[in-house]
Amino acid sequence: MDEFAELRQRLDRVLEADGGWPVDSPWVRPAVEDLPRHLFAPDRVWAWDGSAYVPADRGTEAGRWAELVYPRPDQATITQITDGLPSSSLSCQAVVVDMLDSLMVERGHQVLELGTGAGWNAALLAARAGPGRVTSVEVDSRLAAESRTRLDAVGAGVNVVGGDGAQGRRENAPYDRVVATYAVDEVPWTWVEQTRPGGRIVTPWGRLGHVALTVADDGRSASGWMQGLAQFMPSRGTSQGLPWDQVRGDDAPETDGSFARDVRRLHADVSLLFALRVVLPDVRILTTAGDGVTAWLHDGHSSWATLTAPESAAPVVYQGGPRRLAEETDRAWQKWQDAGEPSLYDFGMTRTPTRQYIWSGDKDTGTRWATTVGSTTPCTVSAGDTR
Known part of the structure; x- marks a missing residue:
């Protein structure tokens, strides 16, 4: 019995009513169904109580924990707090599926993800590209180890490596698709260099909006349109003022x-x-x-x-x-x-x-x-x- 079935169905229905499931990427919805959020959520998540972020533990507050893991489509699940501020999350489902749609991943594509976090997005990417086709870079060694365990548990076949996402991952370049799960003000040129001509880069930009860039045939530029709303945490070490x-x-x-x-x-x-x-x-x-x-x-x-x-x-x-x-x-x-x-x-x-x-x-x-x-x-x- 799926103890989260009601919450999962509620989230699915709300996203459908909002027109959030991508028509051009029909693979996304069954992938989310097969790889539900709770499989990638830690046993402690966090919520804002009006003055500070307070924990909700699965072992002692199972109901509250589940509600935070399955919120509205436009709400994220905070999975890590550092110095009193969120530093990692399960991103809101509406934006995750929108960015996957924008990325246009196909079977067999070589995919680079920057920012593994809990591992959910990497698992969804692997469901489309295939086992062994997704490399995910995570700067936080503890998050990398935890996400690697979760991804192995579902048989995703994702290669999780530690490192600075801004540097990409040259070992498997060039990539067909590159996606970041954190916001940047300036797209690192290394991402463009490591993407094949005609390849696609999707990343949140600044504090509002995500963009999809296509690398030019000569590899000397990447251009593309804003795709929608996305409010993501900035890269580690970025001053938030x-x-x-x-x-x-x-x-x-x-x-x-x-x-x-x-x-x-x-x-x-x-x-x-x-x-x-x-x-x-x-x-x-x-x-x-x-x-x-x-x-x-x-x-x-x-x-x-x-x-x-x-x-x-x-x-x-x-x-x-x-x-x-x-x-x-x-x-x-x-x-x-x-x-x-x-x-x-x-x-x-x-x-x-x-x-x-x-x-x-x-x-x-x-x-x-x-x-x-x-x-x-x-x-x-x-x-x-x-x-």
Whole structure:
């Protein structure tokens, strides 16, 4: 008897109702059925209680543990906490199946996965590519050992190796497909070098969205479209900056005033949020909705802004720090509107040996924004400049 059958069926039905099962990759759904999440979940998972992450142990809280392993399709299962913050998870099922669809894996493909984590995604990849065709790199030695045990238990035939995902894995290159399970701001050029011409790379980018890149015939670039939403943990060692409360501090706001735009769109319009991410790569935007909408903006260092839009009153701005994030957001918003409000799916990315840029509309003639790790000022580059 499958003690998780009801929870698994609930998750399956919700994903079906949301249109989340990929039509173009019919193999994904039976693979998820054959390799359920709980086979790859550790006996301790974690949940946010409003002030901290608290554990749920399978041995003492079996019901709560199971609910956390089988949440809604858009919710992840936290499987590791480091220094009070999540450092590994079973990714939300909706994004996992969407990224597998974007990867376009075929039987016999040589696949490289960066970030083994619990091992579930690697098992799903192997179900499609075949035993012995998937190599997975994990920087955390304990996670690598645990995932290797789980993968061996289901007969996945995945080669789990320790190492830095940014370096890829040259031993089995070139690969037909490369996929990352953690977010990067800049796609490592080594990934492109280790992918065959015509091969495909799928990775979460930044804090919002995942992209699928196809390597050019000459191997000197990789380009492709944004595929959908994906909010993944960053690679280990990536500075996440200061949290909101530390950037905000206790000082009184330096300025306040009004905000002429509809703050509700910051809460509801993912295309707007993605466009702001492109134009203002270091600005983080968090929103809540209740009696109106409130948006918190900060740069992870010293500048912040709060946009409060009650249901029956005009939006109000409070901000502090050397930058005026409300005004920067307003200007970036205007650029998006001037461009015709392109959707998330109208954006793409190109990676060359020396640079990476986001483009809108057309990779050769559309507007481009250079994306350089550590840069706080986006640089617009002209069409045709692909150095």
